[in-house]
Amino acid sequence: MKRIFDLSFCHKIPLWGSMLILITVLTVSTSLIKEAYDILQDDLIIDAEKMSQSLIEHVFPAMLHDDTWRIFEIIRAPIDYQKKNSTSSLKLSTLLVIDNGLAVVACAYPKSAPLLTDMRLISEEYARLADFITTAGGDSTRKFIPPHAKHIFFTTPIIKENLHLGTLIIAYPEDVFWPRFTQILRHGLLAGSLLLCFLLPLNWYWGRRMAIPLVQLTERMGEMGKEWPESLNYTAYGHNDELGRLFEAYNQMLHERKTSDALASQIVQSERLAAVGQLAAGIAHEINNPLSGMLTAIDTLKCHGDLSPKSLKTIMLIERGLGHIKDTVGALLVEAKLKNRHLTPQDIADVLTLITPMADKKALHLAWQTSLNSEISLPSTFVRQIMINLLLNAIQAAEQQGDVAFAIEICEQRLKITVENSGKMLTNEQISHLFEPFSPLSEGGHGLGLWVTYQIVHQLGGSIVADRASSDHMRFALDLPLGIQS
Template sequence: MRLFDLSFRHKIPLWGSALIIATALAVSAATMLRAYDYLKQDLVSSSENLGFTLAKTLFPVLLHDDAWRAFELVRAPFHEDRPDLPLEAKEIFVIDRDLKVLVSSAPRIMPLLAELSSLGADYPKLAQALARANLDFKGVFEFPDSDYLYVTIPVAEEGKLLGTLVITHSKNVFLPRFYGFALGGAGMGVLVLAILLPLNWYWGRRMAEPLVQLAHGMSEIVHGAPADLSPDLYAFHDELGQLFAAYREAATEIRQKTALEREVMQSERLAAVGRLAAGIAHEVNNPLGGMLMALDTLKQRGPLDPPTARTVALLERGLQQITETVGALLVQARVQSRDLNRQDFEDIRTLVEPQASRKSLQLAFDIDIAESLPLPAGFVRQVLINLLLNAIEATQPGDTVRVEAHANGDQLLLLVANVGEPPTPEILAHLFEPFVSGRDGGHGLGLWVSYQTVNQLGGRIAVECDAGEVRFLINLPLHYEVTAQSAKVGAGGTPTTLERPT
C-alpha cells in the first residue's frame, strides 16, 4: 500500500504531526540562526566599543613610545579571575605601519617589534589583508577554517596614523552561549510538541472517524444496505455535516427502496405460488367432488358388505383429507361474513386460553376499537387465531403474548407479539409461503393462509424482530374491495367455491 493510500484515520494525524514537527524545526532553526547572528553582532559591537576606547587611550601613549603603559592598557580588558566572561577578547595588539607589533597583550606569542607576517596561525593572512586595507581600516576579518575573528580599529588622531589595533576573538567563546540558547529552544520545542502532537492526534482521529464511517457506509450502498450512521457521529453543520445529512437521506431512501423491492418480490412470488396452488386445487377439486359423489352414491345404494364398507370409509376419509388440504391452499374471503365486533376478540381469547394456560403464559389483550367494524369477522378471527397459536407455541413458559387492536381512521391495526428468539433468516425469507414451518410438526400452512387472507382483504402483514420480541403487524383497510382482491389472488381470476374448513 502506498503512503497516500493510507486511511484518513492515519493520514490526517500523520500529516498533522509531520507539519507540526517541520514547523517546530524550521522555527527553531531560524531562531537559532538569528541567535547566532545576534551573538556575533554583540561580540563585534562590544569589541568595537572596547577598540575605540583603547585606540583613543593608546594614541598618546604610543606617540610617546611608552611601551609599558601601552602594555598595561591592552592588558586592562583581560580578567584572568573571571573566565566566565563570554565576550572577552583572546588577544589585543597594535601593529605599526610596517606591520610590526608595537604592543601586545600576549608578548610571549607576539613579541615586541615582531613582524606580523612572521607569526603563525592567521597572522600572515591578516598582515596581507591589513596591508591591502592600508591599515586605516575599521572592520572585521574572518578567515576560512579559522576559529578566530579579528576586529581592527586604526590608532589615529587628526590624520596621524600610528598603527592598527587588532582585537582577536575566539569564535568558540560564544558557542557555549549559543548551545545554551539552542538547548533552551529545544526544550521549549519539545514542550510544544508534547502538547501539540497529542492534540493533533486526537483532532485528526476525530476528523477522520466520521469520514471513515461515511466511506464505509457509501461502500455498502452498492449492496443496497447502507449502514445507519448516528447523527451524533458528526453533529456540526459544516461541509462534512452536510455530507452526513445527504448520506443519511440517501441511505434512508435506499433502505426503503430495497425493502419495497423485497416486499414486491415476495408478494409476486407469493402471488405466483397462490396461482399455482389455486390452479392445482381447481384441477384436483373437480375430480375430487366426483369421487366423493360416487362414494356417496355407492353408500346410498344399499348396504355394503363390511370389507367394502371399510374400504369405502377409508377412501372417503382420504378424499376428505385431500379436500381439506386443497381447501387450505385455496383461501378465499367469504363475502357473506358478518362484521367484526369486540365480542370476536373475547371469543378468540377464550379459544386460545387453554393452550396459553398449559404453558403458563400471560395473554395481554389491548383492544381499542368501536363496537363493530366493517370487516369480515370470520377471516379476522382465523388470522388472529393462527398467529396467536404460533406465538403461544414459540413462547417460553412464564412469558407474555400480546395482542393489540387499534382502529386508526380508515384502517385496523392488529399486533400479535411474543417474547422469543426471531426465526432464522432462511425461514424469514420464505415465512409466508406454504409448507414452510419454523417448528417440528407444523404443516406450514397457517401463515400462508393468514397472508393470503390479509392480502385478499387488501391489507398487509409484516413481521418485525427485535429486542427479543417477534411482532406480527397487520394492517387492514376498513373499506375493502374483496372481489378485486380475491380476483388478484385467485388463479386466472376465477373465484373459488371452496371454503377453508374451520
C-alpha cells in the same frame, strides 16, 4: 514508501500536515538562526573596530611617552569592564600592544605575555599572527584567524600622521559567538516548540476532523454491496462544503437505493403470492364443488331425518367443520364472497376452548386477555381463523413450559390482536419469508397457516407484523379496521 501512501486518511492527513509544519518551522528557524549568526559576525567586526579606534586614541600618546602603566591601564579597562558586567555581549580573551619590533609593550594579562617578550615566543598562533602583522600593512583593523587557532584576532596599527608606533591586538575566543548563539538558539527553539505545541495538535485535530467523515463514508460505501449501511450522521461533519455535500448525496443515494430495493422485493413478493394465489384458487374451485354437495346433503339430512340428539350434535359439528372448510377455501379464493356473521365474545371463548388442550400438552403458561364484551362488525370466521392460526403457530413454536400470551382489544375503531410466545427466535431472513405459503419454516404443518392469515388480513384491509418482542419472545401483531365485511 507505498505503505505510507496506503495509510488511512485518519493518519495520513495529520502526518502530512505535521511533516509540513515541522519542515516549515525548521526552515524558518534555520534561516533566522543563520541570519543571527551573520549579524553576530558583523557585530564582532564592528565591535573590534570601534574598540580599537577608541583605544588607539589613548594608547598612541602613552606609547610616545613610554608610559607602560598608562598603556596597561588603557588596554586593561575593557577586560575589567567585562569582569564587572557579566552581561557584556562579546567576551574578550585579551588585548595586547606590541611595538614595531613585535615585542610586547603591554598585555591585559601580563603573565601570559610578559613585557618586552617577542610575540613569536608567546605561542604558535601568536607566531602566525606576527607573520600576518608584518605582511598585512595598511592602517585599518584587520581580522585574522590562524588555522586550528583558539582565538580570533583583530589587529590595528597604532599610527598617527605616518608615525607608526606598533600594533594593537584584540583577541576573542574562537567560540566567542557561542554564548550569544546558544542564547539565540535557545530562544529560537523555545519559540519553535511553542509554535509546534500549538500547531501540531491543531493540525492533528483538523486532519482527523477531515479524515473521519471520509473514512466513515468509505466504510459505508464498502458495506453497501453486502448489507444496507447506516445513514451518515450529519453532526460528524456539519459544514456545507464539498464534504458536507458528499454526505448529503450519499444519504440521498442510500435512501433511494433502499426504497427501490424495498419496492423490488415487494414486487417479487406480490408476484410470488399472485402465482401461489392462482394455484390456490384452482384447488379451491375443485374443493368447493364437492363441499357444496356435502353441505346440501347435511341440510337435507337435518330436514328429513329423525335424528337422535347425539347424531344431531355430530351432524351440527360436521356442518360447522364443513362451513369452516368452506370459509377457508373462500379465503384462498380472493374473489370468494361468503356471507359471514359478526364476531362475538363467544368466538373468542371458542378459540380458547379449542387451543387449551394443545397448550396443556406442552404445559404452557397461557396468558389470555380480552376486552371484547359485545358483537363487533368483523367476519367471525376469518377472525377466528386468524386467531387459531396465530395461536397454534405460537403453541407450536413455544418450548415446553414456555409462555404464550394472547390479547385482543378495540382501540380507535380498530381490532388489535397480539400473540406472543417464548421459544426459538426467528432471524430477519426468516421473518421476511414468514407469510409465504408452504413455508419451509413450518414444522409439522403445510405452511399455509400464516399465508392464509396474511391473505385474510389483507382482504380485511388490515396489516400484520411479526417482530421480536424481546430477546426471547416473538410477537405477531395484527390490526383490522372495524366495519369491513368480506
